[in-house]
Amino acid sequence: MSIHTRRGARALVAAASAGALVAACTACEGYVGAGGSSLFGGDAINVLMVNNPQMVELQKLTKRHFTKDTGIKVNFTVLPENDVRDKISQDFSNQAGQYDVATISNFEVPFFSGHGWLRDLGPFLAKDPAFDQQDILAPVRQSLTADDGKVYAEPFYGESSFLMYRKDVLAERGLTMPAEPTWQQVADIAARTDGARPGMKGICLRGLPGWGELTAPLTTVVNTFGGTWFTKDWKARLTSPEFVEATQFYVDLVREHGQAGAAQSGYAECLYNMSQGKSAMWYDATAAAGTLEDAKSPVKGKIGYVKAPVNKTSDSGWLYTWAWGMQKASEKSDDAWKFISWASSKEYEALVGRESGWANVPAGKRASTYARPEYRSAASAFADVTHRSIAATKPRDPGVQPRPTAGIQFVGVPEFTDLGTRVSQEISAAIAGRQPVREALRASQKMAERVGEEYQD
Numbered sequence: 053m054s055i056h057t058r059r060g061a062r063a064l065v066a067a068a069s070a071g072a073l074v075a076a077c078t079a080c081e082g083y084v085g086a087g088g089s090s091l092f093g094g095d096a097i098n099v100l101m102v103n104n105p106q107m108v109e110l111q112k113l114t115k116r117h118f119t120k121d122t123g124i125k126v127n128f129t130v131l132p133e134n135d136v137r138d139k140i141s142q143d144f145s146n147q148a149g150q151y152d153v154a155t156i157s158n159f160e161v162p163f164f165s166g167h168g169w170l171r172d173l174g175p176f177l178a179k180d181p182a183f184d185q186q187d188i189l190a191p192v193r194q195s196l197t198a199d200d201g202k203v204y205a206e207p208f209y210g211e212s213s214f215l216m217y218r219k220d221v222l223a224e225r226g227l228t229m230p231a232e233p234t235w236q237q238v239a240d241i242a243a244r245t246d247g248a249r250p251g252m253k254g255i256c257l258r259g260l261p262g263w264g265e266l267t268a269p270l271t272t273v274v275n276t277f278g279g280t281w282f283t284k285d286w287k288a289r290l291t292s293p294e295f296v297e298a299t300q301f302y303v304d305l306v307r308e309h310g311q312a313g314a315a316q317s318g319y320a321e322c323l324y325n326m327s328q329g330k331s332a333m334w335y336d337a338t339a340a341a342g343t344l345e346d347a348k349s350p351v352k353g354k355i356g357y358v359k360a361p362v363n364k365t366s367d368s369g370w371l372y373t374w375a376w377g378m379q380k381a382s383e384k385s386d387d388a389w390k391f392i393s394w395a396s397s398k399e400y401e402a403l404v405g406r407e408s409g410w411a412n413v414p415a416g417k418r419a420s421t422y423a424r425p426e427y428r429s430a431a432s433a434f435a436d437v438t439h440r441s442i443a444a445t446k447p448r449d450p451g452v453q454p455r456p457t458a459g460i461q462f463v464g465v466p467e468f469t470d471l472g473t474r475v476s477q478e479i480s481a482a483i484a485g486r487q488p489v490r491e492a493l494r495a496s497q498k499m500a501e502r503v504g505e506e507y508q509d
Contacts, residue, residue, distance in 0.1 A: 263472025
């Protein structure tokens with residue numbers, strides 16, 4: 053094990069140990085015991101996953117279809133995102149075998165696989181050609197494949213980021229949204245749509261601290277403005293002119309034309325603002341479109357979708373996927389693979405389409421999804437731009453200069469969960485008006501330098 057691998061393991065386990073003290077099951081079918089057995093009797097596979105709406109739907113469909121068809125019972129432990137990451141890191145790092153399968157992302161795959169915590173899925177894929185691994189969109193597939201060329205996870209859904217805007221509001225103001233807008237064009241439109249309706253602001257942007265909240269969209273802005281967190285040789289660059297310009301732009305835009313309480317607004321708050329007509333535009337995850345276009349949404353049919361705004365790069369959307377990883381210590385790997393292959397399959401998408409509506413399909417992972425007439429009809433407003441946004445991502449080359457590790461909206465090292473969160477706290481304070489951007493970035497630079505120096509060693 054290399055020094056970097058040992059350092060990463062320590063970082064992950066320390067975070068897991070702290071978070072596990074407060075983690076609690078919020079939607080379990082049965083208490084999960086060690087070794088994959090339910091204390092309610094009988095053998096089962098145990099799945100630990102995040103509590104988003106798509107996963108809740110999966111729970112319902114699993115019992116009615118997967119268990120009925122295969123005889124394999126699935127015990128789910130469902131937790132909020134921060135808690136589930138901690139609990140997964142703790143269980144997988146200890147190789148306790150309590151959970152056979154867990155939801156991990158493209159952020160965790162390199163570390164988990166490098167530490168030997170994940171089962172190589174290649175042998176299962178070789179025996180299951182019907183799964184059609186080549187149908188997985190290339191950027192998503194590659195993000196779940198380690199440097200050793202082995203596949204360690206299969207996606208449940210994938211996402212990039214794009215700009216959402218009120219078509220009717222822009223039309224009333226005589227404005228046209230470019231298909232590939234620049235950030236300056238977005239800022240100009242935000243200024244002209246601010247106050248277009250009572251209580252409406254020009255744009256909503258995340259300001260809530262968190263490496264997966266404010267840091268995610270901000271880092272894509274930094275990338276396209278020509279900045280980077282670290283150079284190829286791990287020199288921190290948070291006070292570089294490009295990083296400062298991008299951050300100042302983001303902070304100024306949300307302060308001047310963004311939502312009230314921006315420093316405490318994350319994905320959920322911006323989704324609410326957009327769906328309730330309180331924002332004329334929103335830059336965020338492509339996954340939001342399904343909610344905005346739901347049959348019960350007040351803004352269904354009123355939203356337009358275009359690629360993530362750019363400055364110096366041709367594309368700037370992020371890449372993220374919730375995926376299924378199998379713990380190496382699992383003693384039920386065959387049954388675990390049957391669940392993974394079903395939950396990531398074309399057939400599962402068709403099942404969701406039939407039972408919950410095609411707009412609710414966990415998409416963003418398979419090329420075939422975007423060829424289905426049913427899905428294209430239900431998701432016509434956003435399907436093509438989502439597909440193009442994901443396909444255009446370059447996780448290893450998202451900016452204008454070489455990077456030391458993969459990642460678009462994050463830096464692919466375990467320490468980034470802490471670093472990204474602490475930096476976001478500084479910048480959120482700037483959004484709240486408590487300090488200047490340059491002061492926030494000077495403090496952030498010092499934190500980043502300490503991480504960079506570790507990797508330079």
